[in-house]
Amino acid sequence: MTCIVVTGASSGIGAALVRLLSEHHPVVGLDRHAAPGSPVIGCDLTDPASVAAALARLPDRIGGLANVAGVAGTAPATRVMEVNLLGTRRITEALAGRIADGGAIVTVASLAGHHPGFDDDVRRLLAADDDDVLAWTRTAGLSGAQAYDVSKKALLRYGRQLSARLAPRRVRSCTVSPGPVETPLLPEFEASMAGAVERAATWTGRHARPEEIARVVAFLLSPDASWISGVDVVADGGLTARRADDARP
Ligand code: NAI
Numbered sequence: 001m002t003c004i005v006v007t008g009a010s011s012g013i014g015a016a017l018v019r020l021l022s023e024h025h026p027v028v029g030l031d032r033h034a035a036p037g038s039p040v041i042g043c044d045l046t047d048p049a050s051v052a053a054a055l056a057r058l059p060d061r062i063g064g065l066a067n068v069a070g071v072a073g074t075a076p077a078t079r080v081m082e083v084n085l086l087g088t089r090r091i092t093e094a095l096a097g098r099i100a101d102g103g104a105i106v107t108v109a110s111l112a113g114h115h116p117g118f119d120d121d122v123r124r125l126l127a128a129d130d131d132d133v134l135a136w137t138r139t140a141g142l143s144g145a146q147a148y149d150v151s152k153k154a155l156l157r158y159g160r161q162l163s164a165r166l167a168p169r170r171v172r173s174c175t176v177s178p179g180p181v182e183t184p185l186l187p188e189f190e191a192s193m194a195g196a197v198e199r200a201a202t203w204t205g206r207h208a209r210p211e212e213i214a215r216v217v218a219f220l221l222s223p224d225a226s227w228i229s230g231v232d233v234v235a236d237g238g239l240t241a242r243r244a245d246d247a248r249p
Helices: 012-021 048-056 077-098 119-126 130-140 144-169 186-192 196-204 210-221 239-247
Strands: 003-007 027-031 040-042 062-067 099-108 172-178 232-235
Touching (some): 003 012, 012 027, 048 077, 062 210, 077 144, 099 144, 119 144, 144 172, 144 186, 186 196, 210 232
Parallel strands (some): 027 040
16 A cells, blocks of 8 residues: 655644554654654655655655645744745655646645735745845845735645646646644644634634544545645534624624
């Protein structure tokens, strides 16, 4: 059975996904923090040499890739773009050719990627190289929170582009957009999103558990999702619908 590669595997949604997938599949985790003795390979997605070393340890053929690693908007804008967009793109471009016929790429985006604005910039950023993306981020003077929105909006578009590009090889690509999730990253979202996380809980009653997002990612990776590609699945406990309804006059 071909193995699934999961980034961000040491914590939160990624760790929950590794636990879930491991019940039926070989899984290899990649993470900047790999505890000694854990099955996770140490890999900083922002460091090309670190990614190259990790790639050398991965099988030539894999069944799928889950892009889960990410940082919140409390980090500086360039760091947010380096991890969330450029790191994800680096590992995806490196592994896409290894994904077997019928496999899939599932990328964790965010509801933040659905915020309005930056559409033209995102289109240009996806056609730009890493240096130009970082130069634009500096010039645009984005806050970390704005960079988070842009990085996730770019992942939504990138996921759709991959779907079209990889379809001839029968490889699917989807994204998942969670609302707030109870992970170690949540306090950072609370700090960077100006009350949005707390407001979300007043609508939904609680935040998602990591397993609830991991199950969606696992489904999209699986053959059960064989006719689903190029779409974003919002997993937010109904938050988007409630927010839209409350905004109506
Ligand atoms: P987390 O902090 O628990 O896990 C993220 C993992 O990514 C960590 O293990 C971290 O070491 C790893 N990572 C960070 N930078 C890395 C790098 N440069 N190279 C390799 N690994 C790196 O966070 P959580 O909440 O599980 O987040 C997973 C994904 O879900 C992220 O992409 C995040 O943006 C997204 N998300 C999370 C939400 C939440 O409320 N927790 C809401 C919406 C989206």
